[in-house]
Amino acid sequence: MYAAHVSAPESSGRASPPTDRVVRILDYLAGRPTERFGVSDLARRVGLSKPTCLGIVTSLADAGYLVRDAADKTYRLGPSLITLGHKAQESMRVSPAAREELRRLSARFGVTAALSGVIDDRITLLDLVAPAGTRPGVEVGQSYPFAPPVGLMFVLWDEEAERNWLAKEPTIPLRTHSDRLNRVIDRCRDDGYLVERLTPGGRRLYSLMAGMSSTLPDELRALLGELVSDIGERVYLRDENGSATRKRHDISVISAPVYDHYQRQVMVASMHIGKALTDNEIVERARALVKTADAVSSQLGGVKPQR
Template sequence: MSEPPAPGRASPPTDRVVRVLDFLARHPQERFGVSELARRVDLTKPTCLGIVTSLRDAGYLVRDPADKTYRLGPSLITLGHKAQESMRVSPAAREQLRRLSTRFGATAALSAVVDDRITLLDLVAPVGARPGVEVGQSYPFAPPVGLMFVLWDDEAVRDWLAMEPTVPLHPSRTDPDRLHRVIRRCRADGYLVERLTPGGRRLYSLMAGMSSTLPDELRALLGELVSDIGERVYLPDEKPGRKRHDISVISAPVFDHYGRQVMVASMHIGKALTDNEIRERAKALIGTADAVTAQLGGARPTSWPHTVGKGPDRDH
């Protein structure tokens, strides 16, 4: 009798099943026969046939009886919903995202740090829109990516800054004074706004799904795209003469009953907005984040501003 795998040891048979499911998840609109699927995931045909047969029997795949091709099955829907529930994303939270998305014609999302990765937990996009990201997509969580998940807590900021950067950040290109100014302003306002920069446009698309250990070539490229940790953050007092600002995303924190941040509610903009338009969307987003916090039985930390929408430079 063979010994069971030691804790932490990879299981090659399981890895093969994961490869099949991951491949089909990347091609949700397509169907594949056993021969092609085996070739695409680098498995022998008998091994692939055994895997897809078991997955079909469990409802995780569907087999077309006419052309004998396979696609994702209905049991994965239930599994996905259960996974969302385990992350405390409820239908009520999704309804909050839907309202926000409908009001502004923008994609609204909830995300969290799961196992040291930023993971998209839920997303609602306008009808016909292609948001470019998918629920379950994840990114490495380390500077300069992830400021919105830590800036509400001093200890979390220190721990995050102590991580090995996802991309090389040269000391001469990192401004700690500006980062502190960003943190103070975001805490006063209750939200964070990221500008739509050339580097920001490519950063997340390049990093999506990658491990924390990026290839040296990609790390170097991303290092050129990102000048410092706070460079993409919009601060209204920095460019007072500009009437419109290219905005990427607006984010606000969701808290648990200990007053700890557990999620981020965000609205993906992708266009130029005036200061008033930014504030209008940010105020609505804070309302969404507060509603999700209440659904979790959570509460803002005691240091949180007592009046929503009354930060510096706000319209009262």
């Protein structure tokens, strides 16, 4: 499963006439999704001989891409195309429209905006838009091991994924405060976003782990253990700051979930801050990020779960 920009395909100059015939039939039926056609009628409409057309529609029906009505011997689009369409939709997650959403967010707040997802059990940066003249320090395609404490933002809004993630062997020794973590999970699910503080350890964590395998050397594990020792310790929760709304907090990143049509979290939209913000500034940016994530979800045909 890989998300990438989609552009118009270039012709290789090596067309396959048999494949072209299959495509011709599927394209014709796709343009008439409520209609059914017999072999003779379909063959005439797409310009094929009846034996050739019969062979193609028989194979497509056997694979579930077409459905044959036994009573009148007609064909229409089949259920396997639904699955195929959903897979194609998932493979094109990072579209030009999604990138435009990132660009607007980046321009509004002067920050780096990104989309990332879990691919082959690694967190992978799928797209990124940075302000002009800045160097974000990460690159599209860069990946990190998906195991505690890294990856909380990818499981916060999915209870089953959360349990599976917590069951993984941590990349570093952890001291998990379950009450604190449960409070973090509940609040982030209610708010719809996650805010992580900028700490000296956090500044170095991702650069140290970038490109690493899931099994880290003991020496590096010990070093990382000094940097991050609790899954939820870097999470900012507004209600822990009392009424001091003008107090500034060093913020690293704000994240919000992107959903697919099954209401599953499939990506994370993030805003990389890297400076101190007041409570009100944090909320303003977080709400704008949630709108961006919701827009990307809509582009995917995604549905946001109701809490």
